[in-house]
Each structure stands twice: as C-alpha cells, then as structure tokens.
Amino acid sequence: MELKVVTFKLGNQVFGIDIMKIESIVEVEKIVPVPETAEFIEGVMNLRGKIIPIVNLRKKFKMPDVEDKSKSKIIVSMVKDTQIGFLVDDVSEVLTLTEEDIEQPPQNLSGRGRNYILGLAKVRDDIVIILNIEEVLTSEELVEISNINV
Numbered sequence: 001m002e003l004k005v006v007t008f009k010l011g012n013q014v015f016g017i018d019i020m021k022i023e024s025i026v027e028v029e030k031i032v033p034v035p036e037t038a039e040f041i042e043g044v045m046n047l048r049g050k051i052i053p054i055v056n057l058r059k060k061f062k063m064p065d066v067e068d069k070s071k072s073k074i075i076v077s078m079v080k081d082t083q084i085g086f087l088v089d090d091v092s093e094v095l096t097l098t099e100e101d102i103e104q105p106p107q108n109l110s111g112r113g114r115n116y117i118l119g120l121a122k123v124r125d126d127i128v129i130i131l132n133i134e135e136v137l138t139s140e141e142l143v144e145i146s147n148i149n150v
Contacts, residue, residue, distance in 0.1 A: 003097045005121075007128055008075065008088040010058050015088075016095065016121070016130045023076045023083070025091050028069055034148055038141065042087055044148060047076065053145045054085040060136065077133050082146045086133070095128070097121050102130065 005016030006025070026047065031054050033043040040059035044051050054074060058065050066089065074085040102119040116135035121128045137145065 001099055003102070003130075005095050005097060005128070005130060006075070007092040007095055007123075008073070009090050009092060010061065010063055010088060014092065014123075014126045014128045015057075016097075016128045017075065017077070017133050018130075019094060021077050021133050023078060026074050026076060026085070028072045028074055028087065031087075037148065038144060041145065041148070045074070045085060047083075047085065050083070052076065052083050052085050053148050054087055055137070055145070056087045057136075058087075058089070079134050079137065080142055082142060084137075084145060086136075095121075095123060097123075097130075 004019040006019050006022055007014050007016045009015070029045060031043040031045050034041065034053075040056050042054040042056040042059075045054050056065065069087075071090045072087055073091045074087055075091065076083065076085050078084075101121045101123075103121070104119055105114065105117045116132050118130040118132045121130060
C-alpha cells in the first residue's frame with residue numbers, strides 16, 4: 001500500500017498530509033481577523049467566493065508564530081463537513097510513502113498529539129510527521145470554527 005502525502009513546513013519541522021484529504025493549496029490572500037475566537041484561528045478568507053475559516057497550525061501546535069508570511073500557503077481541506085484552510089509556512093513536495101517508510105508514533109507520546117499523528121517517516125535527512133488532518137482539531141474547536149459567522 002502506498003500513501004501520497006503533501007509535505008509542508010512549520011519552522012524546521014516537516015509535516016505531511018494525505019493528498020486525498022486536500023482540496024487545494026492556495027496563496028495567502030487577505031485574512032480578516034474574527035474577534036473573540038480561539039488564538040489559533042487566524043481569521044477568515046474569501047476563497048473563490050466562499051468564506052472559509054483559517055487555522056494557523058503554528059499556533060495550534062503551540063509553536064511561535066512568524067511575522068513574515070510571504071512564503072506561507074493555505075492548505076484547504078474538508079474536515080467533518082467544514083471547509084477549513086490551514087496556514088503553514090511553506091508547502092514542499094508530494095511524497096509517495098510505503099508502509100515500510102512509515103513508523104508508528106512513539107507509545108509514550110502524550111497529549112492530543114497521539115490522536116492526530118498517523119506516523120513518522122524518514123525521508124532523506126528529515127523525519128516527516130504524518131498528520132491525520134481530520135483529528136487535529138477537537139470536536140469543540142470544530143464547533144467553534146463552524147459557528148464563525150462573518
């Protein structure tokens with residue numbers, strides 16, 4: 001079995017998402033902040049006439065945010081009936097991984113990460129953390145995101 005993943009960076013860390021879970025990858029355009037939302041919700045963006053919420057994955061993963069978002073991209077995915085854009089530092093490439101390439105996450109992994117990390121893959125000199133994008137947000141966070149009205 002093969003898994004095609006789109007890789008992207010947050011800082012020096014490389015992540016991957018199953019290409020079948022991605023609707024599109026777009027340039028960052030104007031993101032409008034929405035007051036009184038969770039810190040990791042960057043705001044909303046007009047994507048081809050539809051307003052979609054934008055989640056800053058750096059903030060979601062408790063990483064320091066960056067000022068310069070000139071190379072940033074938005075990975076658009078459907079998560080439990082809600083179209084969401086995930087703000088990442090940069091999109092790298094599409095990789096084809098086999099079962100042998102992917103190791104299970106460490107058993108001692110604690111916290112929510114255990115729910116959304118599908119596995120780890122060693123690619124060249126990097127370790128790619130493969131995310132289950134549908135599990136990155138808790139059900140409470142998804143409710144908050146789906147209730148954003150502009």
